[in-house]
Amino acid sequence: xxxxxxHVARQSIRAARAxxxxxxxxxxxxxxxxxxxxxxxxxAIQWWDVQAFLRRFPMRIREALESDLEALxxxxxxxxxxxAGGAYTAEQCRAWAPIPPDAEGWRSRLSGVTVxxxxxxxxxxxxxxxxxxxxxxxxxxxxxxxxxGVATALFEAACADMRRSGTQRLRTEASLAARPFFERQGFAxxxxxxxxxxxxxxxxxxxxxxxRVPRA
Ligand SMILES: CC(C)(COP(=O)(O)OP(=O)(O)OC[C@H]1O[C@@H](n2cnc3c(N)ncnc32)[C@H](O)[C@@H]1OP(=O)(O)O)[C@@H](O)C(=O)NCCC(=O)NCCS
Numbered sequence: 001x002x003x004x005x006x007h008v009a010r011q012s013i014r015a016a017r018a019x020x021x022x023x024x025x026x027x028x029x030x031x032x033x034x035x036x037x038x039x040x041x042x043x044a045i046q047w048w049d050v051q052a053f054l055r056r057f058p059m060r061i062r063e064a065l066e067s068d069l070e071a072l073x074x075x076x077x078x079x080x081x082x083x084a085g086g087a088y089t090a091e092q093c094r095a096w097a098p099i100p101p102d103a104e105g106w107r108s109r110l111s112g113v114t115v116x117x118x119x120x121x122x123x124x125x126x127x128x129x130x131x132x133x134x135x136x137x138x139x140x141x142x143x144x145x146x147x148x149g150v151a152t153a154l155f156e157a158a159c160a161d162m163r164r165s166g167t168q169r170l171r172t173e174a175s176l177a178a179r180p181f182f183e184r185q186g187f188a189x190x191x192x193x194x195x196x197x198x199x200x201x202x203x204x205x206x207x208x209x210x211x212r213v214p215r216a
Contacts, residue, residue: 059150061157064115064127071124072110072117073101075142079126082143087176088202095200113137116157118150128154132165134211136172139181151181163211170209175202182207186215 064072080097088096113129115138125145129138136158141150162170173195174182187207194201209215 060119064117076140078143079140084177092202095197118154126150128158130158134167134170170211172207174205174207179205
């Protein structure tokens with residue numbers, strides 16, 4: 001856990017203890033212990049604090065370096081298991097994002113694409129991998145940063161780069177979890193398919209978009 005996170009956690013425990021009286025309030029259902037309640041309050045406060053803390057940092061987008069590999073694999077693994085976990089079974093998530101991740105496999109996969117990272121402070125909030133020919137290959141946001149515009153910012157930066165290269169058409173293979181994001185960016189589904197990962201089938205969608213047409 002990074003230092004600032006520990007600091008926030010300690011502060012939150014202190015705040016939760018001070019907030020919760022020794023005897024439990026009347027609205028607490030029978031069977032709920034003080035420590036369980038304290039735990040819930042702690043998580044709520046910690047989450048709020050972390051979010052407030054992160055909002056102090058503007059998001060920065062930069063090209064990935066080789067030294068970012070660990071952080072990038074961590075974002076990928078967490079995104080698949082936590083964010084795509086609602087759309088795929090645990091077995092499918094394990095096949096898609098094995099734990100631990102295969103660093104060599106990642107190194108070779110990333111060598112063929114341009115990778116941009118979104119950073120807030122020292123934290124990697126997400127990354128996109130694409131080919132300037134128009135293929136959006138990878139797009140993952142760390143769960144803590146989900147629904148805060150990280151993927152949108154990365155996608156827009158990649159589009160600006162591809163426009164400069166003269167790219168006219170974008171294509172991607174979107175997961176069940178990512179389809180709404182790509183639809184929001186003006187992509188349309190052209191085919192539905194199953195891809196095999198370690199012998200396990202995962203449903204995904206081939207989607208395309210004309211880059212010359214601004215999204216609605
Ligand atoms: C898909 C993913 C990259 C989106 O990242 P994100 O940073 O949360 O996306 P944004 O905050 O930029 O979302 C922009 C818009 O896309 C749509 N969107 C994004 N995630 C969505 C979801 N889970 N359900 C419905 N709409 C979604 C919304 O319209 C959202 O705008 P809103 O938050 O104002 O409603 C992220 O959820 C992820 O990593 N998912 C798991 C891994 C995955 O499937 N990656 C793609 C592989 S193809």
